[in-house]
């Protein structure tokens with residue numbers, strides 16, 4: 001239970017959180033400042049409406065109830081209608097304006113957050129919890145922007161409402177006011193005392209919510225694994241445990257703060273009792289009129305709501321501040337992969353791609369690649385083989401700069417790839433992974449991602465070369481068939497061929513194939529392999545393949561073992577090495593096949 005709270009949450013470290021947070025948000029409010037200000041200004045008269053009613057009570061009691069003034073009484077229905085009309089229109093305007101501003105700001109913040117995440121490097125996604133991020137998108141953005149605006153409006157209305165009502169109190173009788181305000185102050189002080197507990201509640205709820213969201217996320221994305229390993233019971237137990245913790249946490253908070261409301265209610269009632277006791281004698285001896293008394297009690301009762309809810313407002317504004325902190329933590333992120341000043345556009349590969357003494361560590365100090373030297377002449381195919389975990393995928397992920405090399409350099413025609421713009425570098429590379437991501441949308445959309453400007457002819461050609469045409473013809477909607485979330489409606493081989501068509505249409509001179517056929521059965525592998533042969537024709541190719549039969553024709557085969565290149569050469573050369581690493585890998589697979597034949 002304890003350990004989930006150890007994550008660093010955005011602590012308020014500022015001296016004046018109010019000023020600081022509004023200052024932070026100012027760039028977002030600025031484009032809409034006029035409407036924001038108008039919304040707040042109109043909130044002032046809304047706040048003063050209660051006091052008007054309370055004042056009216058005095059005239060009504062003294063002139064109508066006591067003095068029986070018939071003319072005044074005749075105007076009353078009209079006054080009420082006029083008053084309600086003004087109140088309704090103002091309330092609507094204020095709500096509309098503030099919602100407009102709040103939603104507009106939320107929209108801008110969400111857009112900026114999405115853009116920020118898109119710019120982040122692969123390493124960030126390796127280590128960041130998706131539940132936490134989703135929560136920031138969904139709840140925090142809304143709490144921060146809408147919450148802040150709405151709470152500010154309510155706060156303004158309530159403060160103004162309280163101030164004007166207190167003025168009415170004083171107007172009617174200062175003695176009674178002293179008694180009443182005294183009782184209210186004691187009640188208000190209580191809110192201050194439990195403030196810390198309330199803040200803790202807010203923070204913990206945020207943590208728990210994000211953990212629950214992650215659990216749901218994993219249920220969706222991992223449902224196959226859950227089913228395959230019969231993890232339902234285990235997952236359920238863990239989720240139930242989490243939910244029980246939430247329950248206990250909430251009840252703990254109710255225990256610590258739930259007494260607040262009844263106790264406040266009691267103190268306020270006590271104040272009221274004192275007011276009645278004192279006022280009776282004041283009316284009898286003529287210090288105040290009956291109208292003063294009715295007006296006073298009306299104002300006092302009306303004062304209860306804004307004062308009581310100001311406490312909730314305070315908590316909500318705190319919530320908004322914490323949300324702002326968490327959002328600005330995201331805004332403060334810096335991607336590790338970006339264009340340095342003075343980068344140039346890569347326009348093509350003319351001579352070769354080289355890895356010069358490349359070392360790489362995902363975590364500082366833990367090197368998974370050590371001193372890799374490799375030259376790949378343009379138009380040739382290099383195959384990376386070796387045991388799993390040897391660093392093959394890591395080598396090829398350095399070329400499109402999913403990660404930056406830790407030591408050494410990668411060059412294209414002698415120029416460090418970090419000197420090319422990221423966009424032009426990646427435009428020259430097509431990647432086909434073992435598991436390719438298909439987006440929600442049609443097959444056509446998913447292929448066109450490869451090169452958004454491609455023509456219909458390019459598209460048809462890519463489909464044909466990827467050996468997708470026969471399959472597409474069987475579909476009622478052809479290329480416009482909609483794929484389910486993540487393309488789960490296609491088989492592995494079909495999905496792979498969509499990915500190959502996407503790589504095709506890109507027409508990039510460098511092709512990376514990372515175990516592109518490994519997840520497939522023999523039959524689909526054969527057809528995907530044909531598609532890949534088309535894709536790699538006349539290109540510079542990095543191929544990682546589990547089945548060595550697919551790499552025997554490579555111009556160069558590199559054996560990677562624990563981050564080192566242990567052997568390098570053609571298939572025939574490597575087979576000649578006595579007790580060689582490649583020879584033993586090859587023989588193992590060959591014998592395996594022979595046994596099954």
Ligand SMILES: Nc1ncnc2c1ncn2[C@@H]1O[C@H](COP(=O)(O)OP(=O)(O)O)[C@@H](O)[C@H]1O
Pocket residue numbers: 126362363368386387388389390391392393394395
């Ligand atoms: N995103 C990552 N973060 C941290 N370590 C990683 C990451 N990806 C791979 N590794 C580690 O790097 C090493 C090489 O992995 P990889 O390049 O995927 O090997 P291969 O493709 O040869 O199977 C392994 O020890 C693996 O655990």
Ligand SMILES: [Mg+2]
Pocket residue numbers: 392393394
């Ligand atoms: Mg791999």
